[in-house]
Amino acid sequence: MDTFFEFFSFADPNIRYVVIGSLLLTASSAIVGSFTFLKKKALVGDAVAHSVLPGVCLSFILYGEKNPIILIFGAFATGWLSLILIDIISSHSKVKEDTAIGLILSVFFGIGIFMLTIIQKSGNAAQTGLDQILFGKAASLVGNDLIAFAVIAAILILSVWFFFKEFTLLAFDEDFASTIGLPVRAIELLLTTLTVLAVVIGIQAVGVVLMAAMLITPAAAARFWTEKISTMVWLAAIFGAFSGLTGAYISYIAPSMPTGPWIVVVISTIAFISFFMAPKRGILYRMNNQRKIRRQINDENILKALYQLGEEEKNFYEKRTIEEILTKRKFDPASLKTGLRRLKREGYLGNESGHWSFTKAGKHKGQRTVKLHRLWELYLTQYLRIAPDHVHDDADTIEHILTPELETRLEKLLDYPTVDPHQSEIPYQ
Template sequence: MDSFFEFFSFSDPNIRYVVIGSLLLTSSSAIVGTFTFLKKKALVGDAVAHAVLPGVCLSFILSGEKSPIILIIGAFLTGWLSLVLIDIITAKSKLKEDTAIGLILSVFFGIGIFMLTIIQKSGNASQTGLDQFLFGKAASLVGFDLIVFAVIAVILIVSVWLFFKELTLLAFDEEFAVTLGLPVRAIELLLTTLTVLAVVVGIQAVGVVLMAAMLITPAAAARFWTHNITTMIWLAAIFGSLSGLAGAYISYIAPSMPTGPWIVVVISTIAFISFFLAPGRGILYRVKTQRRIKKQINDENILKALYHLGEEGKKFYEKRTLQEILSKRKFEPQALKSGLKRLRSDGYLKNENGYWSFTRAGKRKGQRTVKLHRLWELYLTQYLRIAPDHVHDDADTIEHILTPELEARLEKLLNYPKVDPHQSEIPYG
C-alpha cells in the first residue's frame, strides 16, 4: 500500500518522467491510431514501427550522439519514406497493399538490424542503450525526453482537432471527399505524417516490435463500445492512458518487469474484455442476441403451425396435441417443448391436460406471421419474377424480421391482396 501512495504522489522525479511520458505516448498514439484503424490500415503502423530503426541508426552514425531530437528526425524520415514507398508499390505494380507492407517492413527492418550491428561493433561508447529502440524502455525517460514527447503529443492532438472533419470523411467515405473537392491526397499525407510521428514518439516506450499494438489496439477496443467517432477517440485515449499508467505502476512495484511490454499487456487485456463484454458488439452480446432470435423464430414457427392447423375448418382455438403440431412442421422435441412453455408464459398459448390452444393474443401473433409469409411470397413472384415454388424458403426467413412499417408498405404496394401465389388466403386483422 505504501508503494501505491508513493507512486501516485509523484514525489520522485523519475516516477514523474516515466508516468507523464507513458501517458503522453499512449494517449496521443491512440488518438491518431483511431483514424489509421478506421481507414483499415492497421498493418501500416507495424510497417512504420519497423522502418524507423534504420533512421535511428543512421542519425546516430551521422551525429555520433543519442540526442532524442536527432534520433526522432531520422526515425521520422525513414518511417515516412516507408509509407510513401508502400503507396508507390501498390499504385505502380500488381502487388497488393499487404504484400507491399510485408516487403517494406522486412527490408527496412533488416537494414536497421544490419546498421545496429555495425554500430555495436564500432566501439563508440555513446551507442550504449541504442538497442532499447527494439524493445523500448520507458523507465529510462528523462526530463528532456519528456519535453520532446510533450511537444510531439501536442502537435498530434492539435492536428487531429484542426482537421477532425477532413480525417473523419477520409476514414469513412473517401469517394465522397473527392466529390466535395477536398484535397484527399494532402489529407492522406497528413494522416501518414501523424501516424509516423505517433510511431516515432512511442518506440522509446514500447519499442519497434510492440509499437503497432499501441497504435491500433486502443482504437480496436474503443470501437466495440461506440458507433460515434468522437466517443471512440476519447475512449481510445482513455484506454491508452490507463495502459500507460498501469504499465508504469507494474514496472515500479516489480523493477524486473519492463514498462513497455506491460503497457501492451494491459491494453491487450482491455481489448479482450471489450471484444467479449462490450454491449451491442461484444462476442457474448452477439451470442446472446443470436440465441434470443433463434428462440423468437422457433416460437413464431410454433404459432404459425397452430394457425395452419386452425385454417382447416376455421377452428383456430381448437386444442392440439404435440403430434398434431409436428404434423404441420418439424421441430426438435426439446425446442418444441421449451417454445411451448415460453409461449404459455408469455400469454400466447394455453395448456390443458397436455393439449395446446391459442389465446386471443397468440392467434393474432400467429396470424400476422402467416400473413407476412404470404405477402412476401406474393412480392417475390410479382416484382422479382421468381417461380412460386421457389419462394417459400426465403419467405420463411423474412417473415420474422419484417417490421410493421414494411408490412404496411407491402400491403399498399400489393394493393391489399386476398390470396398468395399458391391461392392460400392472406389473413388480415
C-alpha cells in the first residue's frame, strides 16, 4: 500500500516523467489510431513503427548525440517517407498495398538494424541506450523528452479536434467527401503525418516492435463498446491512458518488468475483455443472442405444429401428446420438451397429464407464424417467380424474423390473399 501512495503522489521526478510521458504517448496515439483503424490501415502503423529506426540512427550519426528533438525529426522523416513509398508502389504498380507494406517495413527495418550495428561499433559513448528504441524504455524518459512529447501530443490532439469532421467523413465515405469538394488528398496527407508523429513519440515508451499495438489496439477495443465515433475516440484515449498508467505502475513495483511491454499487455487485456464482454458486439452477447434466436425459432415451430394439427381436425384447443406433435414436425426430443415447458411458463400452452393445449395467447401466436409463412410463400411465387414446391424452406426461415410492419406491407402488396400457393388458407386474426 505504501508503494501505491508513493507512486501516485508523484513526489519522485523520475516517476513523474514516466507517468506523464506514458499518458501523453498512449492517449494521443490512441486518438490518431482511431482513424487509422477505421480506415482499415492497421498495418500502416506497423510499417511506420519499423521505418523510423533508420531515421533515428541517421540523426544520431549526423548530430552525434541523443537529442530527443533531433531524433524525432529523423524518425519522422523516414516514417513519412515509408508511407509515401507504400502509396507510390501500390498506386503505380500491380503490387497490392499489403505487399508494399511488408516490403517497405522489412527494407527500412533492415537498414535501421544495419545502421544501429554500425553505431554500436563506432565507439561513440553517446550511443549507449540507443538500441532501446527497438523495445522501448519509458523509465529513461527525462524532462527534455517530456517537453518534446507534450508539444507533439498537443499537436496531435488539436489537429484531430479541428479536423474531426473531415477525418470522420474520410474514414467512412471517401467518395462522398470528394463529391462535396473536400480536399481528400490533403486530408489523407494530414492524417498520414499525424500517424507518423504518433508513432514517433511512442517508440521511446514501447519501442518500434510494439508501437503498432498502441496505435491500433485501443481503437479496436473501443469499437466494441460504441457505434458513435466521438465516443469511440474518447474511449480509445481513456483505454490508452489507463494502459500507460498501469504499465508504469507495474514497472515501478517490479523494477525487472519493463514499462513498454506491460503497457501493451494491459491494453491487449482490455481488448480481449472488450472482445468477449462488450454489449451488442461482444462474443458472449452474440452467443447469447443467437441462443435466444434459436429458442424463439424452436418455440414458434412448436406453436405452428400445434396450429396445423388444429387446422386438420378443426379443433385448435385439443390436447396433444408429444408423439402427436412429432408426427407434424421433426423436433429434437429434448428441445421439444424444453420448449413446451418454456411456452407453458410464458402462458402460451397448458398442460394436463402430459397433454399439451393452446391458451388463447398461444393460439394467436401460432396462427400468426402460420400466416407469415404462407404470405411469404405467396410473395416468392408471385413476385420472384419461384416454383411453389421450392418456397417452403425459405418461408420456414423468414417467418421468424418478419416484423409487424413488414407483415402489414406484405398483406397490402398481396391484396390480402386468402390462400397460399398450395391452396392452404391464410389465417387472419
